[in-house]
Amino acid sequence: DQQVKQNSPSLSVQEGRISILNCDYTNSMFDYFLWYKKYPAEGPTFLISISSIKDKNEDGRFTVFLNKSAKHLSLHIVPSQPGDSAVYFCAARSNTGNQFYFGTGTSLTVIP
Amino acid sequence: EAGVAQSPRYKIIEKRQSVAFWCNPISGHATLYWYQQILGQGPKLLIQFQNNGVVDDSQLPKDRFSAERLKGVDSTLKIQPAKLEDSAVYLCASSPDINYGYTFGSGTRLTVV
Numbered sequence: 317d318q319q320v321k322q323n324s325p326s327l328s329v330q331e332g333r334i335s336i337l338n339c340d341y342t343n344s345m346f347d348y349f350l351w352y353k354k355y356p357a358e359g360p361t362f363l364i365s366i367s368s369i370k371d372k373n374e375d376g377r378f379t380v381f382l383n384k385s386a387k388h389l390s391l392h393i394v395p396s397q398p399g400d401s402a403v404y405f406c407a408a409r410s411n412t413g414n415q416f417y418f419g420t421g422t423s424l425t426v427i428p
Numbered sequence: 429e430a431g432v433a434q435s436p437r438y439k440i441i442e443k444r445q446s447v448a449f450w451c452n453p454i455s456g457h458a459t460l461y462w463y464q465q466i467l468g469q470g471p472k473l474l475i476q477f478q479n480n481g482v483v484d485d486s487q488l489p490k491d492r493f494s495a496e497r498l499k500g501v502d503s504t505l506k507i508q509p510a511k512l513e514d515s516a517v518y519l520c521a522s523s524p525d526i527n528y529g530y531t532f533g534s535g536t537r538l539t540v541v
Binding site for chain 1: 432434461468469470471472473476483484519521529530531532533534535
């Protein structure tokens with residue numbers, strides 16, 4: 317049972333434009349969310365996080381939005397750069413558990 | 429700060445053979461995780477250690493998979509015997525505590541033929 321879903325396997329965006337990556341979850345007990353970025357042949361690297369007490373967290377070009385009522389979060393990258401081309405995973409953890417549940421990833425391609 | 433080290437990077441074995449993976453977490457990180465990532469899927473937790481004790485191994489196929497973390501530092505993950513469906517990238521991650529996000533290693537890509 318996939319508790320964290322990324323329904324878009326891939327996304328292509330022109331350099332300089334905004335990239336929006338979406339993530340949906342089913343477990344209402346999830347209260348802490350992460351985004352990871354993964355280049356080929358490397359492990360995922362932490363990008364940005366958000367706690368359920370917030371609805372927005374910003375770090376440079378990266379902003380994560382959380383809509384708890386819709387059980388939806390999104391990652392915005394503005395402006396997109398070719399070096400942002402990677403697979404992006406969202407992950408979520410409940411306030412009663414230890415492990416993070418990962419989505420299946422979205423492959424972002426930023427076209428120069 | 430040195431990252432999470434994993435070896436080997438790649439391994440090809442025949443089904444029914446055995447294989448072992450090694451992980452050295454970031455110094456001082458108490459929590460260590462082994463994840464399995466099958467192609468096209470997100471990472472799935474296999475086992476979680478807090479120091480040298482197991483916190484969660486509910487998704488570890490214990491008939492063929494085993495893991496240990498002696499002295500609360502390095503960890504090994506073993507598969508014996510391997511099946512074709514074990515072909516995946518095995519990721520090790522560590523964190524200072526269960527309340528923090530992880531740092532992942534580069535993973536070991538296992539191919540079972």
